[in-house]
Amino acid sequence: MIYLDHAATTPIRSEVREGMIAVLDGDFGNPSSAHGWGRRAAAHLEEARERVADTIEADRSEIYFVRGGTESDNMAILGHAAAVRHQGGTPFAVASTIEHKAVLGAAAEVANQGGRWSTVPVYADGTLDMDALDTALASGATIVSVMTVNNEVGIQLPIEDVVERTSAHRAVSHTDAVQALGKVPVSVRDLPVDLLSLTGHKIYGAKGTGVLFVRRGVDIAPLIFGGGQERALRPGTEDVAGAVGMSIAVELAVQEQESESARLRGLRDLLQSRLEGEIPGLRIHGDVPDRAPHILNVGIPNVDPEALLAGLDLEGIAASAGSACESGAQTASHVLEALYGRLEGVAALRFSLGHSTTEDDVIHAAEGTLKVLERMPSVETPA
CATH class of the missing domain: 3.90.1150.10 (Aspartate Aminotransferase, domain 1)
Known part of the structure; x- marks a missing residue:
């Protein structure tokens, strides 16, 4: 075969599997618990957060563990839209025409919830229609989502230019970097994007694991509610083994x-x-x-x-x-x-x-x- x-999707690499099994078999506690098992689980979770942050050159407080790329994209776009509404504004999401359906679906949902959304064309030569982007930004776009690498044809989009234009209009920028990590350089220090989405199963990690990077100072509201896990942005008992595996997969992908x-x-x-x-x-x-x-x-x-x-x-x-x-x-x-x-x-x-x-x-x-x-x-x- x-x-x-x-x-x-990719098979889980041995280093990821071994890291996850060590948690599943040993330090299986709930990281919110005060006893030893809980404290050890919490330590694994924060070590994983630190590993991801160091690898993409972020601060550990900017890393949120989520349940995959689709959830990460939705949290970025709809979470920011919710924050805009909470502040009395009208969210306006803009996405390229070749985004993953997770991004296009989330952007369309912004409009379903009373906001606006539109798309910016990408042409056969790989160029993004910057005039259309400028028009959308001048019309009040609050978030622009343009992927780093397209998942179907592999085109790399001009995300640096997108971030620069978006920042100039004080809008928020998001990139789905799911197909980029391990294939092209990904650093939030070199690329000042506000929100960035990753998933584990495209880089030899486990399915159902992901990361949302949220730059400090960017407003984003939770989409689900419950406990205070992931600083209340993604409540629910954390998948410690998944986070550990995700962090190892991210680190190795960038190293190689x-x-x-x-x-x-x-x-x-x-x-x-x-x-x-x-x-x-x-x-x-x-x-x-x-x-x-x-x-x-x-x-x-x-x-x-x-x-x-x-x-x-x-x-x-x-x-x-x-x-x-x-x-x-x-x-x-x-x-x-x-x-x-x-x-x-x-x-x-x-x-x-x-x-x-x-x-x-x-x-x-x-x-x-x-x-x-x-x-x-x-x-x-x-x-």
Whole structure:
């Protein structure tokens, strides 16, 4: 089996598993408890917070452990909207057209709750429509969310410019860095973004783990209520083992980023060259200078995408049709439609590489893809 779907999820690495098991088997107490088990659990939690903070160059008070990337995105956008309303204002969320559905859904919910929301186009060359962003900011945008790296095509967005423009209008900036960590540099010291979202399972951590970075002084209100955990922003008994695993995954991802990114870039380019030379009409989605090294999204004309994926699965190759974050539904990709318009009769296939990917894997994946395509009937493109 050749696993080339690392942008969907990754296996837990041994260091993360061992760190989590040590907590689960030993210091399993509730960190809010005053006895020894509780104090030891609390110590693990704060060590994990410190590890994440040091790795992304934040202060430990700015790190909140949450239950994944979707929750982190929602807490950032809807939590800030709630804070704006509490202060008597009208929240106005702005997001790029190629954001993850967690961001777009949260931004739309701002409007459902009495605020406003809008999108800013991203074009096929990877550029963000800065004039549209400036217009939204001048119209009273309170938060702008632009991802660091797109999860479907790997485009790196100009987040530094976004943060600068947003700050100039005294709005809050948020970036979903879920696909960025471990692939491109992520530092909240170098990038003065106000809110930043991470998840563990994209970087060889556990599912259901995540982080929200909230820069000191940025207003954000809780979305759920209960105890005072995570400084009352995310109440509920903390998942100490998950936080420990998340922190280890973050630390190792950043430590290995430079060497692993170079390795993955070489393998991605090899896979791309093998496919480009053999598939007529192949197009590379997100083929821009600034793209993450681990994602290759190709468009194959006159092919049924579901049949293609099924054929690859039979060949022992795991890939995905665009994003794998919509409960397995093979619907049209909003990202590809935003970038290129409606792609009728084109199968969009995403290969995403990771730690376990070897040169042999890439070569066999290319050969397997060609073998599947040879067996498939051509699909007529609608007029």
